[in-house]
Amino acid sequence: xxxxxxxxxxxxxxxxxxxxxxxxxxxxxxxxxxxxxxxxxxxxxxxxxxxxxxxxxxxxxxxxxxxxxxxxxxxxxxxxxxxxxxxxxxxxxxxxxxxxxxxxxxxxxxxxxxxxxxxxxxxxxxxxxxxxxxxxxxxxxxxxxxxxxxxxxxxxxxxxxxxxxxxxxxxxxxxxxxxxxxxxxxxxxxxxxxxxxxxxxxxxxxxxxxxxxxxxxxxxxxxxxxxxxxxxxxxxxxxxxxxxxxxxxxxxxxxxxxxxxxxxxxxxxxxxxxxxxxxxxxxxxxxxxxxxxxxxxxxxxxxxxxxxxxxxxxxxxxxxxxxxx
Amino acid sequence: xxxxxxxxxxxxxxxxxxxxxxxxxxxxxxxxxxxxxxxxxxxxxxxxxxxxxxxxxxxxxxxxxxxxxxxxxxxxxxxxxxxxxxxxxxxxxxxxxxxxxxxxxxxxxxxxxxxxxxxxxxxxxxxxxxxxxxxxxxxxxxxxxxxxxxxxxxxxxxxxxxxxxxxxxxxxxxxxxxxxxxxxxxxxxxxxxxxxxxxxxxxxxxxxxxxxxxxxxxxxxxxxxxxxxxxxxxxxxxxxxxxxxxxxxxxxxxxxxxxxxxxxxxxxxxxxxxxxxxxxxxxxxxxxxxxxxxxxxxxxxxxxxxxxxxxxxxxxxxxxxxxxxxxxxxx
Ligand SMILES: Cc1ncc(C[n+]2csc(CCOP(=O)(O)OP(=O)(O)O)c2C)c(N)n1
Numbered sequence: 341x342x343x344x345x346x347x348x349x350x351x352x353x354x355x356x357x358x359x360x361x362x363x364x365x366x367x368x369x370x371x372x373x374x375x376x377x378x379x380x381x382x383x384x385x386x387x388x389x390x391x392x393x394x395x396x397x398x399x400x401x402x403x404x405x406x407x408x409x410x411x412x413x414x415x416x417x418x419x420x421x422x423x424x425x426x427x428x429x430x431x432x433x434x435x436x437x438x439x440x441x442x443x444x445x446x447x448x449x450x451x452x453x454x455x456x457x458x459x460x461x462x463x464x465x466x467x468x469x470x471x472x473x474x475x476x477x478x479x480x481x482x483x484x485x486x487x488x489x490x491x492x493x494x495x496x497x498x499x500x501x502x503x504x505x506x507x508x509x510x511x512x513x514x515x516x517x518x519x520x521x522x523x524x525x526x527x528x529x530x531x532x533x534x535x536x537x538x539x540x541x542x543x544x545x546x547x548x549x550x551x552x553x554x555x556x557x558x559x560x561x562x563x564x565x566x567x568x569x570x571x572x573x574x575x576x577x578x579x580x581x582x583x584x585x586x587x588x589x590x591x592x593x594x595x596x597x598x599x600x601x602x603x604x605x606x607x608x609x610x611x612x613x614x615x616x617x618x619x620x621x622x623x624x625x626x627x628x629x630x631x632x633x634x635x636x637x638x639x640x641x642x643x644x645x646x647x648x649x650x651x652x653x654x655x656x657x658x659x660x661x662x663x664x665x
Numbered sequence: 666x667x668x669x670x671x672x673x674x675x676x677x678x679x680x681x682x683x684x685x686x687x688x689x690x691x692x693x694x695x696x697x698x699x700x701x702x703x704x705x706x707x708x709x710x711x712x713x714x715x716x717x718x719x720x721x722x723x724x725x726x727x728x729x730x731x732x733x734x735x736x737x738x739x740x741x742x743x744x745x746x747x748x749x750x751x752x753x754x755x756x757x758x759x760x761x762x763x764x765x766x767x768x769x770x771x772x773x774x775x776x777x778x779x780x781x782x783x784x785x786x787x788x789x790x791x792x793x794x795x796x797x798x799x800x801x802x803x804x805x806x807x808x809x810x811x812x813x814x815x816x817x818x819x820x821x822x823x824x825x826x827x828x829x830x831x832x833x834x835x836x837x838x839x840x841x842x843x844x845x846x847x848x849x850x851x852x853x854x855x856x857x858x859x860x861x862x863x864x865x866x867x868x869x870x871x872x873x874x875x876x877x878x879x880x881x882x883x884x885x886x887x888x889x890x891x892x893x894x895x896x897x898x899x900x901x902x903x904x905x906x907x908x909x910x911x912x913x914x915x916x917x918x919x920x921x922x923x924x925x926x927x928x929x930x931x932x933x934x935x936x937x938x939x940x941x942x943x944x945x946x947x948x949x950x951x952x953x954x955x956x957x958x959x960x961x962x963x964x965x966x967x968x969x970x971x972x973x974x975x976x977x978x979x980x981x982x983x984x985x986x987x988x989x990x991x992x993x994x995x996x
Contacts, residue, residue, distance in 0.1 A: 372846045375918065398816035398852040399783050399844055430782065430817070465703030465754065467765050469781035636989045637980055642754030642762030643702055645979040 343525045349518035351492035353381050355499040355528050356419060360389055363417065366503055367393035370404060370421025370457075378423055379459065379518050405431035405456070409439050412452045417503060425460035425512065426472050439508050440483035451506040455499070459515035461552040461602055465646055468638035473603035475551070478510050479580045479612065485509045485533055486579040490554035492522035494577055497531030504530060514552035534581035542570030545628075545660055546590040546597050548613055550576040553602040553651055560656035569664060579609050584616055591617050596628040598663045600656055605633030628663040632656060670878055672943055674720070678877045679940060680953050681716040682933045685736040687957035688745065691965050692735070692752055692766070696912045700969060701752050705766045706733040710875075710907035713932030714839050715740040717880025718807060718900065721888045725804040727775045727793045729786030732767050733839075733906075734779030737809045743771035749964035755971035762974040763982070775804075783844075784817035786810060787836070791823045794834035794897075805833040805891045813844025815858050821865070827897035828866040835884070835891050836867070836899040839874065841906040846918060862899040874902030875932040878939075905930065 346354065360366045367389070368382055374396035376383035385394045397404050401422065408420035422428045428435060435456065442450045462471045478486050485507050489495040495513070502509035539554070540561050549557045554575050561571045572590045576582050591597050597617055599610035610631035618626050634649050689707040696705045708715070711733075719740035722728070730737040738748060743759065751758030752766050759771045770778035777793060780786045790808030797804050814820055815838065827834045838858045843849060855861070859869040870887065872879040880902055887898040905927035909916035916924070937950050980991040 371844070375846050396847050396852065399813045400816050400818075402818055427782070465765060467703065467763070467768055467781065469768070470704075635980065635992075637983050638763075640763040640979050641703060641760075641765035641768070642758075642974050644973045644976060645754070645762060648976040648979045 343523045345521050346492055346524050347518060348492040348495055348514070348520045348522070349379050349381050351496040351522070351524045352499050352513065353383060354524060355496040356382065356503070357385070358528055359500055359503040360385070360393065363503075365415060366417045366419065367395065368419040368421060369395040369397050369408065371397055371399055371423050373421055377421065379515065381513070382421075401427050401430035402434050405434035406438060408454045408456070409434065409442065409452050412454045413450055417453050418455075419503065420454055420456045422456060422458045424470055424515070425458035425474070426469050428456070428458050436481060440481050444483060452508045453506050455502045455505075455509045455511050457511045457513055459513040461514055461516050462639055462646065462650060463515055465641055465643060467641040471639035473551075473601070475512055475579055476603060476607065476609045476612075479609055483508065484580070486512070487533065487577070488512045488514070488551040488579055489577055490514055490517060490551055490575055492520065492524050494531060494537060494575070496524050496528045498533070498577065500528050501530040501533060505533075512551060516552045517555070520555070531577070533578045534583055535577065536583035536586040537575040537577055538572065538586070539575045540571060540573035542572045542594070544569050544594055544596065545571045545663055546574065546587065546594045547571045547600060547656075547660065548574045548576060548587055548597065549600040550579060551602065553600055556651060556653045557600050557656055560653040560660065563653060563657050564660055569660060571660065584620075587613060587617060588620055591621060591626060595626065596663050597626065597630065598628075598660055599631045600651060600659070601631070601633040602651055603633055604636050605631050606636045608633050628665060630659060630663045632659040670881075672940070672945060674881075675878070675936065675940055675943070676945070676953070678716050678720060678881060679933070679936050679950065680957070681720070681740050682712040682877065682936070683954045683957040684745075684960065685712040685715060685739045686933060687954070687961040688739055688748070688964075689735055691958075691961040692749070693908070693912055695753070695965055701766070702754055703765050703767070705752070705912040706910065707908055707912065708733045708736045708906060710927055710931060711839055711841060711904045712736055713877035713880050714837065714874045714902040714904055715809070717877045718809075718835075718837055718884040720881055721884045722775070722807060723804065724774050725802065726807060727777050727790070727797070727804065728807045728809065729777050729790040729793070730779045730809045731783065731786055731811055731814065732779060732781055733811070734769055734809070735766070738769050738771060738776050738779070741771075741776045742774040743769070743776050745960060745964045746967055747771065749961070749968040750971050753968040753971065754973070755968055756974045757971055761978055761982070763979075784810060784814040784819040787814065787819045787823040790834050790836075791827045791832060794827065794832035795830060798833060803892065805835060805888060807835045807837060809837045809839060811844070812838060812840040812842065812849040812853075812858065814838075815861060816844075816853060821861070824862055824865045824867050824897065824899075831894065831896040833891045833894070834897045835887055836862070836897060838899065838901045840901060840903045843906070845910050858901050859899070867897045867899050869899035869901055871901040871903065874904035875930045875935065877932050877936055
């Protein structure tokens, strides 16, 4: 099917639209969704699907989350819109103690088929309560799938999979990349969870990343190529499950690993990637294994302070060179 | 009219509202010029609530606020230069450029902070009241929040708690009819905030928030009751936000007729009419407004010229033990 070039936010809109047309049990709830959502990701949904399936809720995150679970338990497939990632903290009990536990605790009687959408990441000087990247918290949480796309096509395909999934899916929309354009097929096929995308092929170094920082990684990889360092660039796309095979195969080839994350480096997902690689291949076969991420400070407001925290292409280039030894 | 409403008190209210309006108008212009980064939530049209409530507070009293907190901060006496510099993200901002518009705080005047999380300030005010009571302070805590906040748990939990422990807290619901972009009425069950408060044993009063004298009068009475140890009270002030949700929202979704009608009920213009009737010359009122505008223009000029914070301070204020040090790397 011929595709079209659209923005990332339009791509996820088309994916949700397709699935809501396909399956009448899919619906969306959250603040301001009836008027199209904060970013236009549900634009024109209300006229087509009506108020029963496009539910603008009160500002009530814990009830939005808990009610989403309840609705899933009776066989519907809610998309739970958290508006901005940071507000998921207002619904943490419902997410962690209820959604993530219910299938296991009740011996498999329930499959909570919810998609929790949480636009995350640093966002234009929005300061500490509107710019967090805490995806690693949720990888630590058994019972959920963690999705972190970076391109329009991946976001669309992964959202289709998320909506069709019987497992609860935590879908991290990269909000800073919503304007990014790319090709999206006219029929959006599901992209399986746990399959990475090879964004660039090289032999010298493996760079692993995900979500909103990917464009900076690709830019850095291009710079490195110009200087004779050819990097394999792997976009994980989902952090649980994650494509260990793709990363291991690449590091077997290159012998060097750099994980780049927008999030705080300490106890971030990069640590998981590094230790998995070293554990599996053995230290002797890994010449370098490094992480690059934000320092362990909240995201400040002022532009130069925010810039100081941000992972930039230049910082990635420097870290890659350090990994080359 | 209250006997306390002598011309001087009315002029005080007029000055505070004019300063809030001038501050936010200047901030909006600067935001459009691209020199105020990030989201900016202004409260144009709502000034009467902040001014009327805070005139009844002392520096020792504490307030908490929401994402739309400039007016509350100014009315509580926060330094303008520190506020403007904070909006610009410059050195000398009240929060050293780390917070911005949505997180202005000036503890030196009892302003315990604006908040980016709807309802976030409510439990904080409750706890402040409990702490003040424990310290045998005569000060009270005042909590400003929007009508959208009453649908979150912290509102119900906070009121329950404050009533249970007879805490000195005045809850102020600034009801502009909308929760971001959605009509609050369309997502709120039952008769609303007063009924909810009263169901928890917190007496409430509804006033026209655009009538600053009515706000002042009600706040004076309620604050006195709170100060007297009678427990929490709730002031429900009905108002209207003339501008959009954020500075980048042109509010095209708003019914233009309602905006026009609200402009006619502008709390500042209404008070000007009243002051005129009480013999204050139009020129004197114009002087108050232009002094406010000049003050804010000077603050903008100052903020534009202020240095950016040094990168190293991004690493300050995180925590005492276990903080990471600035390594001086930047790219
Ligand atoms: C817990 C939480 N949920 C959602 C948001 C996003 N948000 C910011 S302001 C706002 C509307 C708040 O409505 P109200 O309290 O009535 O204040 P108004 O903006 O109308 O003045 C929303 C939903 C938030 N900041 N915090």
